[in-house]
Amino acid sequence: MSEPLIELKGVCKTFGQNIVLDHADLTIYRGEALAIIGPSGTGKSTVLRIIAGLLAPDAGEVHVGGQLRKGLIEDAADPINISMVFQQAALFDSLTVEENVGFLLYQRSRLPRRQIRELVAQRLDMVGLSGISDRYPAELSGGMRKRVSFARAIMSNPHNPKDTPDMLLYDEPTAGLDPIASTVIENLVRHLNRQGGCQSYVMVTHQESTIRRTADRILFLHQGKVQWQGKVHELDSTDNPLIRQFLSGSVEGPIQVIG
Known part of the structure; x- marks a missing residue:
């Protein structure tokens, strides 16, 4: 197994009276494509936000690139670069696609506008969206907005290699999409992984096609807690009752249905 990029050790998180994470342990390795699955409300998105440094655990430790993180990402830079693709794309409605994708470079670099536009065009081409730089998010379909958010997540400054993401976090990128649009996004995730957009990623999803394809x-x-882990092909052979109920969609089993 390759080196760990992220380790959560005994992580706890509570919102009000709701215990979301209860001394959870998990490890994410460099170069792997990991999916975190489970019923709604079990803390999957919370795990992503803790990994990203957007949310601090109530207890436990978060190790990033072998170093203990103290506080949030705004308190101290991590030794690796983590980028997140949010479920709702989270684009700025008042900015064009070009301005959205190149936002960090416009805000934090001294690159000339012409070069940023070229870099934006390259990233849009990687996600199959050439020629839409001047459009606004309202002019795009849901699937196109998702792909624009992917392009923004893999944007980096060529003069600062540390800007290149070491890990991408996807929070239900196929939620709300039709089966064809979902397939486009699933294929894109793998394409970006193969083409150097990012070698390591974590996917939170409920959708079985997304689990199996990405x-x-x-x-x-x-x-x-993490109740089961294994390779994708082991989903079909495990006798774990949680997995069997989750994949079948049955209301009968150890997972309690919230009425």
């Missing part, structure tokens, strides 16, 4: 390893999160 992941190599699976973590099943339930009741605040």
Whole structure:
């Protein structure tokens, strides 16, 4: 197994009276495609936000690139670069596609506008969206907005290699999309992985097609802990009752249905 990029050790997180993570442990390795699955409300998106440094655990440790993180990402830079693709794309409605994708470079670099536009065009081409730089998010379909958010996530300054993401975090990127649009996004995730957009990623999803097309390893999160983990092909052979119920969609089983 390659070196760990992220380690969560005994991580706890509570919102009000709701215990979301209960001494959870998980490890994410360099170069792997990992999916975190499980019922709604079991803390999958919370795990992503803790990994990204957007949310601090109540207890436990978060190790990033072998170093203990203290506080949030704004408190101290991580030794690796983590980028996140949010479920709702989170584009700025008042900015064009070019301005959205190149936002960090416009804000934080001294690159000339012409070079930023060229870099934006390259990233849009990688996600199959050439020629839409001057459009606004309202002019795009849901699937196109998702792909624009992918282009923004892999944008980096060529003069600062540290800007290149070491890990991408995807929060349900196919949620709300039709089956064809979902396939486009799933193929894009793998394409970016192969073409150097990012070699390591974590996918949170409920959708079985997304699990099978984008992941190599699976973590099943339930009741605040990782209850099962294995390779994708092991989903079909495991007798774990949680996995069997989750994949079948049955209301009968150890996963309690919230009425």
